[in-house]
Amino acid sequence: DAGVIQSPRHEVTEMGQEVTLRCKPISGHDYLFWYRQTMMRGLELLIYFNNNVPIDDSGMPEDRFSAKMPNASFSTLKIQPSEPRDSAVYFCASSLDAVGVADQPQHFGDGTRLSIL
Amino acid sequence: DQQVKQNSPSLSVQEGRISILNCDYTNSMFDYFLWYKKYPAEGPTFLISISSIKDKNEDGRFTVFLNKSAKHLSLHIVPSQPGDSAVYFCAASGNSGYSTLTFGKGTMLLVSP
Numbered sequence: 001d002a003g004v005i006q007s008p009r010h011e012v013t014e015m016g017q018e019v020t021l022r023c024k025p026i027s028g029h030d031y032l033f034w035y036r037q038t039m040m041r042g043l044e045l046l047i048y049f050n051n052n053v054p055i056d057d058s059g060m061p062e063d064r065f066s067a068k069m070p071n072a073s074f075s076t077l078k079i080q081p082s083e084p085r086d087s088a089v090y091f092c093a094s095s096l097d098a099v100g101v102a103d104q105p106q107h108f109g110d111g112t113r114l115s116i117l
Numbered sequence: 118d119q120q121v122k123q124n125s126p127s128l129s130v131q132e133g134r135i136s137i138l139n140c141d142y143t144n145s146m147f148d149y150f151l152w153y154k155k156y157p158a159e160g161p162t163f164l165i166s167i168s169s170i171k172d173k174n175e176d177g178r179f180t181v182f183l184n185k186s187a188k189h190l191s192l193h194i195v196p197s198q199p200g201d202s203a204v205y206f207c208a209a210s211g212n213s214g215y216s217t218l219t220f221g222k223g224t225m226l227l228v229s230p
Contacts, residue, residue, distance in 0.1 A: 042222035110160045
């Protein structure tokens with residue numbers, strides 16, 4: 001079975017450019033999560049969706065960040081304009097149900113390593 | 118403030134011995150805990166979980182212990198194998214439909230032959 005698929009795997013771009021990260025969750029999973037990993041802050045949740053609806057975006061650092069889920073099989077995380085401090089690994093994860101309710105763990109993609117020069 | 122803490126950034130163990138990874142949490146509303154393993158250039162993969170109604174959960178070589186009064190959990194790997202070398206993340210969640218996980222910063226485990 002295909003897991004969570006993220007693209008691109010690596011992205012290098014110059015400051016000020018728009019960056020779009022893509023995610024395809026596991027089929028049938030109702031929850032989708034975007035995380036950012038940095039050395040300083042570890043893995044932090046940016047936003048999550050339930051049935052394509054954004055539920056909690058309190059982790060989104062600034063208005064430069066936006067996320068969409070137009071359908072059950074696709075989500076994007078966009079940064080516009082990008083800044084060097086946005087450099088990090090961005091992970092997408094999906095789960096069948098809410099954590100702790102149905103004992104369903106989150107399944108992660110392999111991440112996008114983003115470098116903003 | 119970190120609600121989930123993994124105070125040991127790294128741990129080295131010999132093959133065949135026990136590896137013990139520790140995790141502390143501060144939020145008393147957490148009642149579901151997970152461990153994830155992460156290899157370089159890959160995403161975290163789920164390893165084992167425990168809910169607050171238990172104090173132990175076992176899956177093969179992996180056992181997680183939960184001490185609610187101390188707000189502490191640990192992951193035991195017995196026997197350790199070189200393929201277990203990875204970064205291990207502890208994560209916690211609240212109850213009743215909470216969908217979000219709070220992660221620790223991880224412990225890098227190195228198992229030498």
